[in-house]
Amino acid sequence: MLLSDKIYIAGHRGMVGGAIKRALEKRGFTNLLVRTSAELDLRSQVEVNQFFREEQPAYVFLAAAKVGGIVANNTYRAEFLYDNLMIETNIIHAAYETGVKKLMFLGSSCIYPKMAPQPLKEEYLLTGLLEPTNEPYAIAKIAGIKLCEAYRDQYGCNFISVMPTNLYGMGDNYHPQNSHVLPALIGRFHEAKERGDAAVVVWGSGTPKREFLYADDLADACVFLMETYNDKSLVNIGTGEDLSIKELAYLVKEITGFEGDIVFDTSKPDGTPRKLMDVSKLHGLGWKHTTSLKEGIRAAYQDFLKKAHAMA
Ligand SMILES: NC(=O)C1=CN([C@@H]2O[C@H](COP(=O)(O)OP(=O)(O)OC[C@H]3O[C@@H](n4cnc5c(N)ncnc54)[C@H](OP(=O)(O)O)[C@@H]3O)[C@@H](O)[C@H]2O)C=CC1
Numbered sequence: 001m002l003l004s005d006k007i008y009i010a011g012h013r014g015m016v017g018g019a020i021k022r023a024l025e026k027r028g029f030t031n032l033l034v035r036t037s038a039e040l041d042l043r044s045q046v047e048v049n050q051f052f053r054e055e056q057p058a059y060v061f062l063a064a065a066k067v068g069g070i071v072a073n074n075t076y077r078a079e080f081l082y083d084n085l086m087i088e089t090n091i092i093h094a095a096y097e098t099g100v101k102k103l104m105f106l107g108s109s110c111i112y113p114k115m116a117p118q119p120l121k122e123e124y125l126l127t128g129l130l131e132p133t134n135e136p137y138a139i140a141k142i143a144g145i146k147l148c149e150a151y152r153d154q155y156g157c158n159f160i161s162v163m164p165t166n167l168y169g170m171g172d173n174y175h176p177q178n179s180h181v182l183p184a185l186i187g188r189f190h191e192a193k194e195r196g197d198a199a200v201v202v203w204g205s206g207t208p209k210r211e212f213l214y215a216d217d218l219a220d221a222c223v224f225l226m227e228t229y230n231d232k233s234l235v236n237i238g239t240g241e242d243l244s245i246k247e248l249a250y251l252v253k254e255i256t257g258f259e260g261d262i263v264f265d266t267s268k269p270d271g272t273p274r275k276l277m278d279v280s281k282l283h284g285l286g287w288k289h290t291t292s293l294k295e296g297i298r299a300a301y302q303d304f305l306k307k308a309h310a311m312a
């Protein structure tokens, strides 16, 4: 990518899109193209086609999506399938039609089978049944991967797909019901501390294990791969380390300074027991994460506090 190239960041107001925008600006890219969902509903093929024809971006980071945690995925099943299919289909087709030089599609670790061997290798895709709670979202993401592969096969498009693990960081979604686990716990432990609650409820059994990558590290990996990776096959992006939800809860309790108890609400779903990414391909390509989980959670908590004070 040349510093003058026009780069479209779809989803720039989201946690990942915002981090990618910061990473590009830090590297001196100034010709960045962005639109809010109010300005451009990516589910509308007419609007997307017109936008690509008018703007003619050279590079596209496809980080716009309908995103949420396990309960949101399991509640809004139709939206997670429809919105994500429409967004990716419209952008990928318009990118092909307008001759975009290179596009990066962001999938997710939930594309892999629920009971696949761990750690998850890229070749485990489509080798088993998916986790039911996020099957609509996972199917949409797998369709995005297959769209990129098919447009490369038939039209020679340089469209690549990356599979991030669970992410957290600046600009995360802290909605008490719809968010992912780490932002949800940061908000819940903080509020419990402020109120002086005796205990904090954590969903599920606490036994599932999850891997967490800081969003600004992910963004760095995305820019690195956009600059260097041009193959058809997937690339996992993660830390290669995981911990149980129970261990995570005690880590968030320590960092937020909550002094009460932790109780587990097993009426809530556990989801996939484990989804640790095999990151040997990524490491072989020359990229490794730099932000430890503890320092990342501290930074995310400070970001949460800044927003909470701004809204007070
Ligand atoms: N968060 C995570 O743990 C993980 C995320 N990912 C992937 O990373 C990508 C970004 O996720 P994340 O940043 O967390 O998500 P966010 O929810 O923070 O951001 C999603 C963005 O998508 C945009 N968007 C959603 N629907 C539309 C629409 N109809 N038209 C236009 N824009 C739309 C939103 O725009 P606006 O703000 O303008 O409404 C928002 O900025 C997604 O592809 C997700 O699947 C992958 C693995 C883990």
Ligand SMILES: C[C@H]1O[C@H](OP(=O)(O)OP(=O)(O)OC[C@H]2O[C@@H](n3cnc4c(=O)[nH]c(N)nc43)[C@H](O)[C@@H]2O)[C@@H](O)[C@@H](O)C1=O
Pocket: 067, 068, 069, 070, 071, 073, 108, 109, 110, 133, 134, 137, 165, 166, 167, 178, 179, 180, 181, 182, 184, 185, 201, 202, 203, 204, 205, 208, 210, 245, 268, 269, 270, 271, 272
């Ligand atoms: C990135 C990935 O993220 C999603 O998959 P997930 O990792 O299962 O999502 P999650 O972060 O919401 O849950 C992780 C674990 O954590 C437990 N848990 C405890 N307490 C809370 C809690 O308060 N909120 C949430 N959400 N989970 C909690 C919860 O019970 C589960 O065992 C996919 O939908 C999909 O979006 C996707 O690709």
